[in-house]
Amino acid sequence: MRSLRTRVGLLLLATSMIAASGAAFAEQVTLNFLTAEKDETVAPVIAGFEKLHPDIKVVHTTVPFDSMNATIEARVGGQDSSIDVFLVDSPRVPAMANRGYLMNLNEFRDAADKVSNDVAMGVVSWKGDMYALPLWTSTQLMYYNKDLLDKAGIPYPGAKEEDRLTYDQVVDLAKKAQAAGAKFGFLPEQIDRYYQLQPLFESIGGGSGLTGPDNLTPDITNPKWIEAAEFYSSLFKDGIAPRGVPNDQMSSVFTSGDVAFYIGGPWQFRPFNAAEGLKYGVAPVPYFKGGKPVVPTDSWAVGISPYAAHPDEAKKFVEYMSINPEGALLSVANNPIPPTNEEAYKTYIDGIAALNPDVGPAAKEIMTYELAKNSVSRPRSIGYVAFEEIMNRAFSDIRNGADVTTTLQQAQDQLNSTLARIQ
Amino acid sequence: MNRRRNLYAALFFLAPAIISVIVLRLWPALVAVHYSLLAPRATSYSFENYTYIFGDPVFRNSLWITLIYSIIVNPLQIAAALGLALLMNNRLPTTGFWRTLILLPVAIPQSVSAVIWAVAFRPDGLINAVLAPFGIGPQPFLTSPDQALACIILMVSWVGVGYWMTxxxxxxxxxxxxxxxxVTIDGANRWQRFRYVTLPQLRRPLTFVLVADTVANFLVFAPVQILTKGGPQGSTNLIMNEVYTRAFLQGDRGSASAATVVLVLLVLIVVLVQFRLMNDSGEQSR
Structure with a gap:
């Protein structure tokens, strides 16, 4: 028995000595950075930052897009200090700030204000305080497959604002392309996601779906909402878009040459340019006749966990990504999404124009006027996270053929009870 | 003195298990009960979260779906596992090969098999391509509220049957x-041998399989999350998915905890009933 005790004592002593010597060597600070991006997307900005701060090492952790919310809820909500910096979808800032998941970043307000526009600043603030730094924004374009349009004898849609087609026109052309052999006619990149579908409801005049003083009252059963949702449902019912293809496999339907028209973000340029034999062009996103042109916008911002193990180093990193033009540009080097940093944006948009000589200039023209005039942010509300989850499910049911009015009414009832708990 | 020392030694060796049980089981369970009794913004305990979830059609639907699912999936899996076990227990030349083949899906992580099944279940996917030559038109599978739950049952059984068979x-x-x-000397036929020897002798492993399978099926999550996320129209919204949605997607910790407590109670009741039934039938057959 004695020898056992001695052995345990020795073991404990050895362990504590190893731990102590480890601490003595650990001069370099390790920052943990959580995103839903691929390693290669954030590698350039991390490399740039580490070069500037050799004493800080940034370790990137990626989770699937659909798990980002759950991961933050579990880890930051669980006061886990092993996440320092994370990307946050900007409409979620109010809900996360309200729950105490984001550190107050007011100290960066003046510096951020100088390099970002009011919209970008607005979406990272809640009740007058700033909880994240603007990073990226977004817009969408309508891509078309030139070969499929040629086959159907459809002229290429123009890139100018006045060339914008209505949704009905695009559906007619899509059916024509399908009659000429295209497998599918017209589909959105992110099925079932509010980000992608909000423009349908806003364009037709149905509103964002949330009203009231704090955007905590659902309004998704008005006639305009039902009309736009019927339109979405009909795309799948009529076989213009495929059922049963998950979000992350949607862009492969376009790259494999199976669809004539496709609405997606500028991040598709890279895979589309790389797709062998794919000839494509870009046009502005359609609108509803009698309505207004609307494109989705905003994207990830960058925030710091209030429980971060290394808040000071984390602040240096977010400042580099958002406020330093060099860092902001590196953050989009491997992912062509617009940075909110205005100086970095100038270099970025010229890069887009040079990306592919066929579509570059048209893409630059479309993105410039869409970002300036037709972008509509998602509603700002502490109930947004719950709203988005419930809406995404409702959209999925509608796409799979559920009755539109009943589905929206059920979602409205669910929102009423869920949002009442948040108020 | 010696006894005391032995006690210390025993405690020392048991400590990892005791600490694990407390930290990983009892403490989280107590935390769940604590949160389930705290309504949003409330500072004192109440049953508001429970009233809320039982008044919520989405939660009631998920309970209902879980019950239907359990009633179908458990007997199905156990019958299939028992059938295969009887078949594989014969000394046939290729039994080892078939056993391995049936057990193989267990070795694949559930998430990976779910992703593969998702591709197969696509309306333009593999399964419809296989059905077409038999004159069966394209099926909607996961996109139909009438077929999605059956697809989940098929997938989890593909994984589970081989496991329970072992x-x-x-x-x-x-x-x-x-x-x-x-009994053969007594003139028993095949059925009688099964009924009066195999089944009673198999009571212990069967009880284990029944209870463990039931619990595992109550806790099915990954296939639902990956294949359907509870849809279409809530037709596959099993209770674990509902708890996850509330806790991690909608951020409603209170109602998620209440739903968890309801789930635990439900599983406890079902398992207790199963133990009771298996014991009773055991007594009778003696």
Missing amino acids: FLIAGLQDIPKSLYEA
Whole structure:
């Protein structure tokens, strides 16, 4: 028995000595950075930052897009200090700030204000305080497959604002392309996601779906909402878009040459340019006749966990990504999404124009006027996270053929009870 | 003194298990009960979260779906596992090969098999392509509220049956051959041998499989999350997915905890009933 005790004592002593010597060597600070991006997307900005701060090492952790919310809820909500910096979808800032998941970043307000526009600043603030730094924004374009349009004898849609087609026109052309052999006619990149579908409801005049003083009252059963949702449902019912293809496999339907028209973000340029034999062009996103042109916008911002193990180093990193033009540009080097940093944006948009000589200039023209005039942010509300989850499910049911009015009414009832708990 | 020392030694060796049980089981359970009794913004305990979830059609639907699912999936899996175990217990030339083949899906992580099944279930996917030559038109599978739950049952059974079969084969091989010889001499036919020797002798492994399978099926999550996220129209919204949605997607910790407590109680009741039934039938057959 004695020898056992001695052995345990020795073991404990050895362990504590190893731990102590480890601490003595650990001069370099390790920052943990959580995103839903691929390693290669954030590698350039991390490399740039580490070069500037050799004493800080940034370790990137990626989770699937659909798990980002759950991961933050579990880890930051669980006061886990092993996440320092994370990307946050900007409409979620109010809900996360309200729950105490984001550190107050007011100290960066003046510096951020100088390099970002009011919209970008607005979406990272809640009740007058700033909880994240603007990073990226977004817009969408309508891509078309030139070969499929040629086959159907459809002229290429123009890139100018006045060339914008209505949704009905695009559906007619899509059916024509399908009659000429295209497998599918017209589909959105992110099925079932509010980000992608909000423009349908806003364009037709149905509103964002949330009203009231704090955007905590659902309004998704008005006639305009039902009309736009019927339109979405009909795309799948009529076989213009495929059922049963998950979000992350949607862009492969376009790259494999199976669809004539496709609405997606500028991040598709890279895979589309790389797709062998794919000839494509870009046009502005359609609108509803009698309505207004609307494109989705905003994207990830960058925030710091209030429980971060290394808040000071984390602040240096977010400042580099958002406020330093060099860092902001590196953050989009491997992912062509617009940075909110205005100086970095100038270099970025010229890069887009040079990306592919066929579509570059048209893409630059479309993105410039869409970002300036037709972008509509998602509603700002502490109930947004719950709203988005419930809406995404409702959209999925509608796409799979559920009755539109009943589905929206059920979602409205669910929102009423869920949002009442948040108020 | 010696006794005391032995006690310390025992405690020392048991400590990892005791600490694990407390930290990983009891403490989280207590935390769940604590949060389930705290309504949003409330500072004192109440049953508001429970009233809320039972008043919520989405939660009631998920309970209902879970019950239907359990009633179908458990007997189905156990019958299939028992059938296969009886088949695989024979000394046939290629039994080892078939056993491996049936057990193989267990070795694949559930998430990976779910992703593969998702591709197969696509309306333009593999399964419809296989069905087409038999004159069966394209099926909607996961996109239809009438077929999605059946697809989930098929997928989890594909994984589960082989696993539970292994336990039953072990049980079958434990049955003394002399018992079969004895009843054969008494003139028992195949069915009687199964009914009066195999089944009663298999009572212990069967009880284990029944209880463990039922619990595992109550806790099915990954396939639902990956294949359907509870849809279409809530038709596959099993209770674990509902708890996850509330806790991690909608950020409603209170109602998620209440739903968890309801789930635990439900599983406890079902398992207690199963134990009771298996014991009773065991007593009768003696």
